[in-house]
Amino acid sequence: MKKIDAIIKPFKLEEVKDALTELGVYGMTVSEVRGFGRQKGHKEAYRGTEYTIEFVPKTKIEVVVSDAMADKVIETIIRTAKTGSIGDGKIFMSNLEGVVRIRTGESGDRAL
Amino acid sequence: MGKHVRRYVMGAMIVAAVMLTAGLVVAQEGVPPTPAPASPAPALKVDTGDTAWMLTSSALVLAMIMPGLALFYGGLVRSKNVLGTITHSLVILCVVSLIWVLWGYSLAFGPDVGGFIGNLEWFGLSGVGGEPHAVYGPTIPHQVFMLFQLMFAAITPALITGAFAERMKFSALLLFSALWVTLIYCPMAHWIWGQGWLAKMGALDFAGGAVVHISSGWAALACALVLGRRQGYGTAQMVPHNLPMTLLGAGLLWFGWFGFNAGSALGANALAASAFLATHTAAAAGGVSWMVAEWLHRGKPTSLGIASGAVAGLATVTPAAGFVGLFSALFIGLAAGAACYGAVVWKSRLGYDDSLDVVGIHGVGGVLGILAAGLLASKAINAAGADGLFFGNPGQFGVQLLTAGVSVVFAFLGTLMILKLVDWTVGLRVAADEEERGLDISQHEERAYSQM
DSSP: OEEEEEEEOGGGHHHHHHHHHHHTOOOOEEEEEEEOSTTOOEEEEETTEEEEEOSEEEEEEEEEEOHHHHHHHHHHHHHHHOOSSTTOEEEEEEEOOOOBOTTTOOBGGGGO | OHHHHHHHHHHHHHHHHHHHHHHHHHHHOOOOSSOOOOOOSOOOOOOHHHHHHHHHHHHHHHHIIIIIIHHHHHHHSOGGGHHHHHHHHHHHHHHHHHHIIIIIHHHHHSSEETTTEEOGGGGGGTTOSSSOOSSSOTTSOHHHHHHHHHHHHHHHHHHHTTTTTTTBOHHHHHHHHHHHIIIIIHHHHHHHTSSOHHHHHTOOOSSOIIIIIIHHHHHHHHHHHHHOOOTTTTTSOOOOSOHHHHHHHHHHHHHHHHHHHHGGGSSSSHHHHHHHHHHHHHHHHHHHHHHHHHHHHHSOOOHHHHHHHHHHHHHHHTTTTTTOOHHHHHHHHHHHHHHHHHHHHHHHHHTOOOTTOHIIIIIHHHHHHHHHHHHHOOTTTOTTSOOOGGGTOHHHHHHHHHHHHHHHHHHHHHHHHHHHHHHHHTOSBOOHHHHHHOHHHHHHSOOSSOOO
């Protein structure tokens, strides 16, 4: 099993979610996060005083999928989350030791 | 940088052109549609319509403090200080209300002692009952006038709290506010409204440009200087945590201001309508003027800017609201929005931490308004008032200059002394680690926004 963490632009969330659902991903966790990469920050101004906001708001999607699906999921996220401009985000993939469904106690791929 | 300077100059030129045009229109302004009737020797009889309006106006001014100003300021601070900030307005309302009914009203409006202060004959509202007072509203119960004035006394120290937001010790706030209302507000209200020495000279301050806005605005400068900057000022991100909350507060301030200014006519009459119109017009013009100035200077119009401009317009027109016509009010609002924006931008260059811009908006707006009344007041609008410089009475402008100058100096120096006293006794500022954790937890052991 693979765990995929994708940091994307917040307004792309719906599109990514719809495409992943269509692909057969059953669940995901999303959170509002802040951070910076090469995009660095943006400017905000209150009553004429300017602030550089270094941590930019982003959306993080976490999905866990079988090894076989991982590449397709990553391809789909790239296809739907990409705008081509700086700040599109990153995808992190890692191996996952195990998954357990709390209600039934099932584990492994059956728990996804 | 060069681009910004160019924009600024361009903005200033456009605003100046607009103001000049408005000024010309003002100078040519004719007789207003409904001049207030000159009242002969007033008959002391309670009028139900007037009384209903004044009770309503008192409640409207209450809404300016709680929740209006409380939310306006609450949204501008960081989330760890929002309860502390709102509580400043709330507790000042409670404490000042008690002071006012016990000794405050008597000091401000009671029988005159040498033009400087009222005596304590009306302590505990003794003799302040249902009968009208000849000067303080001949058609409303004396108690109604007292209640209306109570709200003014309560909002004024609440306005100051923006200057020391996020760092004042709660006990210090209580002591400071109680002393300030007694030693600064009551004398100033007496001088101008309570038949004191400035009133006798003919000073025009319809609803509190000097008594409320200059006093709070210049007291705020003393507070910002004595308390010093917040930790991390200039490096940390001190951005408003909830602008919708601030905008909601701005709307409530605007709403309540009709009680503040139109209520200062002390009756439901043509003068109240004229003050209502002047108030609303100046607020609208202030919002537009700040928006345009900021747009040209920085490149983007902001919601906070439009709201701040409207408040600046409201504060500035306050002393003139019952003495000026439509185009004068429009001019005052336009001048207020651009001037207060300039003052707020200038502040950040000077480097003192008037956290929520009390000086730039109320201090500057108050002075501007008192002087504007000296230029633009017209007896055609209010026979009980006076003509200003533009209406052939240059002497009035002199009186207004004196009123503004004396108010600035008295509020600033008096507040410095009170601050020193409070610092020696209970200490003004929270400890560094308390400031870091925020006032909500350190002063109140509460949190505004739960994680769960």
